[in-house]
Amino acid sequence: MISLLRNRLLWPVSIGHFTIDLYTNILPIALPFLMESLNLSFAAAGLIITLYQLTSSLSQPLFGYIADRFGSRLLAPLGIAWAAVLMALIGFAPDYSTLLVIVFLGGFGSGCFHPQGAMNASWVGGERSRATAVSIFMLGGNMGFASGPVVAATLLGWMGLRGTVLMAIPTLTIAYWLHRAMVALDQHRQVVEATREQKAPVKMAAVGLVSLILIIMMRSWTLAGVTAFLPLLYKGLGHSVEEASQTMFIMLLSVAIGGLLGGWLSDILGRKSVTFVSLLLLAPATYLFVGALPPWSLVAAIPVGLFMGATYGITLVMAQEMLPKNMGVASGLVLGLAFVTGGIGVSITGLAADSVGLYQALAVTSLMPLVSALLCINLRPSPAGHTKAPAL
Numbered sequence: 473m474i475s476l477l478r479n480r481l482l483w484p485v486s487i488g489h490f491t492i493d494l495y496t497n498i499l500p501i502a503l504p505f506l507m508e509s510l511n512l513s514f515a516a517a518g519l520i521i522t523l524y525q526l527t528s529s530l531s532q533p534l535f536g537y538i539a540d541r542f543g544s545r546l547l548a549p550l551g552i553a554w555a556a557v558l559m560a561l562i563g564f565a566p567d568y569s570t571l572l573v574i575v576f577l578g579g580f581g582s583g584c585f586h587p588q589g590a591m592n593a594s595w596v597g598g599e600r601s602r603a604t605a606v607s608i609f610m611l612g613g614n615m616g617f618a619s620g621p622v623v624a625a626t627l628l629g630w631m632g633l634r635g636t637v638l639m640a641i642p643t644l645t646i647a648y649w650l651h652r653a654m655v656a657l658d659q660h661r662q663v664v665e666a667t668r669e670q671k672a673p674v675k676m677a678a679v680g681l682v683s684l685i686l687i688i689m690m691r692s693w694t695l696a697g698v699t700a701f702l703p704l705l706y707k708g709l710g711h712s713v714e715e716a717s718q719t720m721f722i723m724l725l726s727v728a729i730g731g732l733l734g735g736w737l738s739d740i741l742g743r744k745s746v747t748f749v750s751l752l753l754l755a756p757a758t759y760l761f762v763g764a765l766p767p768w769s770l771v772a773a774i775p776v777g778l779f780m781g782a783t784y785g786i787t788l789v790m791a792q793e794m795l796p797k798n799m800g801v802a803s804g805l806v807l808g809l810a811f812v813t814g815g816i817g818v819s820i821t822g823l824a825a826d827s828v829g830l831y832q833a834l835a836v837t838s839l840m841p842l843v844s845a846l847l848c849i850n851l852r853p854s855p856a857g858h859t860k861a862p863a864l
Contacts (some may be wrong), residue, residue, distance in 0.1 A: 481596050481653060481656055481657055482521070482593065482596045482605055482609070484646075484650045485589050485592045485593050485596070485650070486609050486611070486612035486647055486799075487612060487646060487649075488548060488549070488612075489586075489589055489609055489610070489613040489616065490615055490616035490619070490648075491552055491583075491616060492551060492552055492582050492585045492586070492613075492616070493558075493582075493612075493613040493616035493620070494580075494617070494619050494620045494623060495559050495581070495582070496528065496616075496617060496637075497527075497618075497619075497620030497621055497624075497645075498620045498621070498623065498624035498636070498639075499520060499524060499562075499575070499755070500624045500630060501620070501621045501624035501625050501628060501839065502521065502562060502563075502624060502633065502636070503521070504518065505563075505632065506520070506562070506571065508732050509547075509633060510567065511559060512606070513569060516568060519572070521574050522628075523572060524576075524579045525811060525815070526579070526812075527576055527577075527580055527583065527584045527599065528580070528581075529583070529807075529808040529809075530583070530808060531579070531583030531584070531808075532582055532586050532803075532804030533583045533587075533804040533805050534583070534806030535583050535587050535589035535804060536588075536799075536800030536805070537798075537800040538833055539587050540798045540800040540801055544660075545651075545655070545657070546651070547584050547585070547587070547594030548584075548650055548654065549647040549650040549654065550557065551580075551581045551585030551586075551588070551589075552581065552583065552585055552643060552644075552647040553686075554581035554645075555582060556639065556643035557640060557644075558575075558577050558578035559572050559581075559636060559639070559640075560576075560639065560640040561616035561636075562745075563634040564633075564634065564637075564794060566831070569605055572672045575654060578668070579842065586803065586804065587764075587801070587803040587807070589609065590788060590791070590792075590801045590803035591800055591858045592610065592654075593605045593609035593655065593733065594789065594792055594799065594803075596837065599763035601739055602789050602792075602793075603738040604735045604785075605735075605786055606785040606789050607731045607732050607734065607735025607736070607784070608732065609785075610785050610788070611732055614728040615728065616725070616756055617704045618680030618724065622679070623639070624636075632768045637807045638776065639653040644833065661776050678796065679850050680850050681791075681795075682862060683848070683850035684787060684794065684847075685809065686784075686844070686847055687751070687787060687844040687847050687848070688806060688809055688810055689809065690753075690789075690812070690844045691751070691763055691820075691840075692784060692809075692817065692843065693813055693814060693817030693821075693840060694841060695727075695780055695781065696813075696815065696817050696836070697816050697817055697834060697837045698758065698762065698776075698834060698837070699720055700799045700818045701818075701821065701822070701833075701834060702719065703716040703717070705830050705831065709765065711765065711766055714829035715766040718770065719770055719773050719787075720773075722773040723773060723774075723776055723777040724777065724825075725777065726773065726774045726775075726776070726777020726778050726780075727777040727780055727784070728777075728781060729778065729780035730780060730782040730784075731781040731784045733778070733782060734746055734781060734782025734783060734785060734787040735786060736784075738786045738789075742853055743786050743789065743790050743851075744848060744851045744852070745853075746783075747782075747783050747786050747790075747851070748848040749833075750780075750782040750783050751779070751783060751844045751845040752841070752845040754841040755780050755841040757772070757776045757777050758837075758838035758839075759839060759843065761775075761838070762774045762831065764837050778839075780802040787800075787806060788807070789801060791803070791805065817837075821833050821834070
């Protein structure tokens with residue numbers, strides 16, 4: 473892991489991920505300003521977020537296909553530059569319709585970056601450190617997502633809505649830096665390909681891919697359901713929203729740490745074994761977390777985040793390994809599917825909460841990782857690495 477942290481090719485990709493996901497999370501902070509300036513309803517404001525997230529997630533498999541088909545080194549830096557320009561314009565939208573068009577188009581920047589970025593991180597890691605490299609790449613995105621509200625609140629509080637234009641200058645610089653790094657990344661990929669030991673092709677079992685997709689869907693549902701309804705659960709039990717936010721911060725921080733540890737361990741112990749154990753332990757940890765109240769919830773949030781995060785980078789790498797000739801599609805499918813499923817899962821959990829109560833609905837949701845763990849039986853053990861990526 474230390475050698476990867478010193479790798480001069482992994483840094484541009486990870487910082488690019490930090491940047492693009494920072495933009496993803498500035499919209500919630502901008503909503504109060506937009507509602508006031510354009511006189512929007514809550515429903516209209518919610519549509520802004522939904523539109524951006526749908527275009528950014530559903531477009532990822534398409535951009536992944538383009539990356540696989542044409543091998544374009546421009547997609548990742550182009551995605552960052554595109555998002556920088558479009559999102560800088562939200563403060564200048566004269567009306568709601570124009571704002572929706574800007575947000576709709578801006579979402580494609582995120583969709584354009586993610587598949588190519590994930591592929592690049594995978595190539596930098598090589599076969600022996602692939603999951604570790606992808607986990608570092610994912611950490612960049614997590615940190616950017618967490619930083620978005622802070623950056624947005626600072627700029628918008630200082631300059632109002634038009635403060636978003638200031639973010640474009642450093643972002644375009646990062647896009648140019650990543651574009652320059654893509655030349656070296658292509659050369660590195662060719663070195664990895666040339667030194668890889670030739671192996672007989674392994675037939676991919678369709679049941680394994682379907683099982684992996686179901687695992688990702690249920691994991692996303694679990695996390696989205698818990699984080700979405702935790703403030704309401706605490707408020708109903710007489711606790712404050714601030715206590716809920718503190719608990720979620722600890723959990724999401726643990727997710728980031730768990731992602732690094734899980735990726736590193738999977739490169740040593742194997743993808744399937746680390747995924748199975750993490751999901752198996754995640755179910756009781758989440759069940760206990762849902763029933764814990766502050767201050768004990770701060771402690772209970774740690775294992776939930778660690779076990780949840782441990783599987784994120786691994787499942788992305790497993791999808792890439794299942795579709796080695798379509799790594800872009802695999803990356804886009806996993807990253808896009810995770811969000812879409814989480815949103816649908818929250819709606820279903822909400823319907824269940826209306827029928828049986830919020831705690832009961834979350835308690836059932838917390839047991840979904842048990843089903844995911846059982847599905848790991850259908851996954852192929854990851855092959856032993858044959859090539860160690862050169863330290864750059």
